Amino acid sequence: MNARWVRHVLASTCAVFVIGQTPANACTGDCNRDGQVTIEEIVTAVNIALQLADSGVCPQADVDGNGDVTVDEIIRAVNNALGGCPVERILPPDYAQTFMEVRNCRLSTEHEGYYIRVLTDPGSAQPYREQVPSLPVGSVVVKEEFTRSDCRPDSLARWSVMRKEPPGFDPQAGDWQWQRISKDGTIIADGKATCIGCHARPACMRRDLMCTEAGPPRGQMQFVLRSLPAALLSVTGTSPDDVYAVGADPDGDDFGPYVLHYDGRRWRRLNAGVEGDLWWISVEPIDGAYYLAGDGGLVVRFDLETRQFTRLVTPGRATLFGVWGTSAANLYVVGGNPDDESAGGVLWHYDGVVWSAVDLANVLPNGVPTLYKVWGRAENDVYAVGRNGTVLHFDGNAWQLVPNDSRRPLFTVHGNEALVVASGGFADGVLLELEGGRMVDRAMPGTPQMNGVFVRGSVAAAVGVAASLSLRGERGWEVVDTTLNTSRDFHAVWVDPEGGIWAVGGDLSTTLSAGMVAYGGTRVIGSEFVDLTLCPPPEGTPPPSATVSYLRDIVPLLERSGCRSPVCHGGPFPSSNYDLRSYAGMFGPGAWARSLRSCEVVPGNPDASFLLEKLSSPRVGVGQRMPLGRQPLSDADIDLLRTWILEGAFSDAESEWTPTPIPTREPTPSPVATGNCEDAGTICTVVGTGKALYDGDGKPALQTSLYYPWGVAFDELGRALIVDANNLRIRRLEFDGTVRTVMGTGIEAFPEEGALAADTPLHHASEVQLDGSGQWLIAGNHVPAVFRVDRDGRVSVAAGGEDVGNDGDGGPARQARLTTPFGVAPSRRGGFYIADLDAHVIRYVNAEGVIDTVAGTGVPGFAGDGGPAKAARLNGPARVREDAEGNIYFTETKNHVVREVSTSGIIRTVAGTGRRGYSGDGSAATAATFDSPYDIVLLDGQGFLVVDTGNSAVRWVRPDGVVVTVVGAGTAGFGGDGGSAANAVLSRPVGAALGPDGALWIADTFNNRVRRVARLSSLLR
Secondary structure, X not given: OHHHHHHHHHHHHHHHHHHXXXXXXXXXXXOOOOOOOOHHHHHHHHHHHOOOOOHHHOHHHOOOOOOOOOHHHHHHHHHHHHHOOOOOOOOOOOHHHHOEEEEEEEEOOOOOOOEEEEEEOHHHHXXXXXXXXXXXXXXXXXXXXXXXXXXXXXXXXXXXXXXEOOOOOOOOOOOEEEEEEEOOOOEEEEEEEOOOHHHOOHXXXXXXXXXXXXXXXXXXXXXXXXXXXXXXXXXXXXXXXXEEEEEOXXXXXXXXXXXXXXXXXEEEEXXXXXXOOEEEEOOOOOOOEEEEEEHHHEEXXXXXXXXXXXXXXXXXXXXEEEEEEEEOOEEEEEEEEOOEOOOEOEEEEEOOOOEEEOOOOOOOOOOEOOEEEEEEEEOOEEEEEEHHHOEEEEOOOOEEEOOEOOOOOEEEEEEOOOOEEEEEEEXXXXXXXXXXXXXXXXXXXXXXXXXXEEEEOOEEEEEEHHHEEEEEEOOEEEEEOOOOOOOOEEEEEEEOOOOOEEEEEEEOOOOOEEEEEEEEOOOOOOOEEEOOOOOOOOOOOOOOOOOOOHHHHHHHHHHHHOOOOHHHHOOOOOEOOEOOOOOHHHHOOOHHXXXXXXXXXXXXXXHHEHHHHHHHOOOOOOOOOOOOOOOOOOHHHHHHHHHHHHOOOOOOOOOOOOOOOOOOOOOOOOOOOOHHHHOOOEEEEEEOXXXXXXXXXXXXXXXXXXXXXXXXXXXXXXOEEEEEHHHOEEEEEOOOOXXXXXXXXXXXXXXXXXXEHHXXXXXXXXXXXXXXXXXXXXXXXXXXXXXEEOOOOEEEEEEEOOOEOOEOOXXXXXXXXXXXXXXXXXXXXXXXXXXXXXXXXEEEEOOOOEEEEEEOOOOOOOEOOOOEHHHOEOOOEEEEEEOOOOOEEEEEOOOOEEEEEOOOOEEEEEEOOOOEOOEOOOOEHHHOEEOOOOEEEEEOOOEEEEEEHHHOEEEEEOOOOEEEEEEOOOOOOOEOOOOEHHHOEOOOOOEEEEOOOOOEEEEEHHHOEEEEEOOHHHHOO
């Protein structure tokens, strides 16, 4: 019998490729599991079949595990010997939904410069995080490898996967099977290892994990200075301890444009002695001096040795945007006429004695467009760039156009011996590199407008709108995640000799305000800021001989007389840029003192202190005596003030805060708007002057300034609540048409538990909403908490605390950690939702105060539609709303979409494609593109509105899923009041709400206004 059986087997193997088929998930006959089947192993299988050997010597020959080896199993073994073992792909197809992240997105210097994210099966996650010596058998570790620093799904390049096998898997003691798998699923490599390839180091060999180490941070930045009165437009220096930044000339401070110097400890503002915006500072000192260029033909030389500013006389009044030179006798400046950007450009040269206009008629016969920057590598290698994609080159003899395919404006040019880069764009960015005498765009798709570029050694950085940063690596330029959360723009970038990246900018749209400095590198940069002042208070503490205390004597005197309230000054404080509510404010100068070239308080000299005159008997023409309408100060009070000033006018108070009035709940009804502002579909400003500042409460709404309003809601009585973000307040539009602060003091701090809302600070809160009981919910934004204000006006923490994080699910919300709670919305179930923008999740706090995640994994991305919301990936959720059925909708600013989570927990996209843009009106919302949508307004049975922030528009998604723009024109600016909302011009609105009057109220953020569209229903047709 055995002989016949053996002959049958041998005959059968002559047709192995016809008879047998090897399963894809096994290698039959591979006794030692080395991936190959040998003749000896086939003989072993035959011996088991003939019962000459036990099946335990080669379990791989007995595929079905029944203890016998059949003819078919031997045929499969022979097939594998002749054709090779099939390779089993060990990457689980559902790992993205079932595995847990154990290492977040990071640069791996051991993975060919890829960015990696590591996930494991749930049973291995905790041991992996704790770096235990060994993981359980069956553990699977997946490394996702990306080309982008934010590990965006569309940049996935490949996987590295390891699976822990039983002992004996590898005779060389390698207990892991390892594979590298391409994006299309092809297995590129397969092998065995304990610690694979580049990880075979002593520190790695001590444990059998796939070792991961965080590489150097790439692109991560932090703010150093924020919300300065003027935008900063250029930055340079010689080291991280010697940095200069220049910028705009803010209104009203009389110190001219911003010129800042950082000395390694603090920032100090310098007085250049000129007026007008400064657009550029030369990237390097030129013969011992920096040169600054700006408005009205302004060129200023700053001597580094003497610290003196000298203005140069130039041949015209053009706005100058750039300056560069090799010496004081070889300078170039470029600019243009703001009223003629297509043909009013200038290129001037200075030879140390006279300026001359460079003749470009032969190069640009139709006129010179505005030129924005000039830079060169030598006297005979100079570049200038400007509008319409203009690139000019000077070779020492003549200027010539450099050909390129771009017609978009180019704002900066820079480089080194090996590289020349021009940055620019409009909406989409361009990064042109000089290649073979031609400028070629090397920006990756989706790059936003790039305003500045700088190259030092191997580091090339470009910055642009919405604080974006692009870095040049081995694979070219890529936009990286700075982790900054701002809608303001970078204008310029500088790379210091240590490789640190410095970027400056602000609100570049209209006001040139909200200046900011950001840094990314290994240093800790100081944020102390020393401003200029005409009337500085004294430094230091009172001398021991002082007899009058500011805190114990002067403050009570001012409170007693009413001079720490508006009544002292004859109007809402501060009046005429002067108020006595704070120590620094006492020194002025107010308008009257300024006109007299005096200060309110001159330490040590009471006779020169205008305050004493103002409190007693002011001269004719300098206003009324203070306090207005009250009894004059007594002689004893005046003497007390004189003595305090004579002793140096020091403060013995550690810090001060300014109380704001406690809001009243008794309204005085009167109409909000009149005239054509009530016509259907008409838009009008209802609050704000357009100026970005705080100028007091109690004034008519159109005379009250806001500073970046981020949201609007309505209280129980129908009064508008405005999140005045950069003024650090929530303000209310009263029925008498005035504006009052109802929460916030103007100080950046964590709100005080149990305090009155009007007396507690805010730190850039981002949203206020009312719950079903009339209590306010406030999203903390810059503090990781959500606050509640009860009906008595008292503040309490509703979720989160002072520590940043993303945890606490299933426990008390007050013990959970949040990251950036940007949005908050009440639920009909008695709880509330939180949109945690930088944690990339939506969380829900139920009526009992227990918190849970309802959407998102905490890993940024755009995935999961059609599946459980808790397994989906979100990116930058900003605002969330619940409809009447309990479904929730939320915006994702970084995915540029609106998504819905049904009551069954399934997520889907209802507007947007995931790409940034402005398209699709009249077609399906899911095929349309949006740009950083921040807010959503649900319309009962009529679809919803999307506040399309980056497109400066409000768009309506109809019940049939079609999208149309109903407010705004898709371009940023200000206009249209008194006319149709469809023709209005907005500037990056962040919030909107339906009022009880049926109007749409819009927080027109970058216009620093709240605007109202009457009878919104007229537009929804």
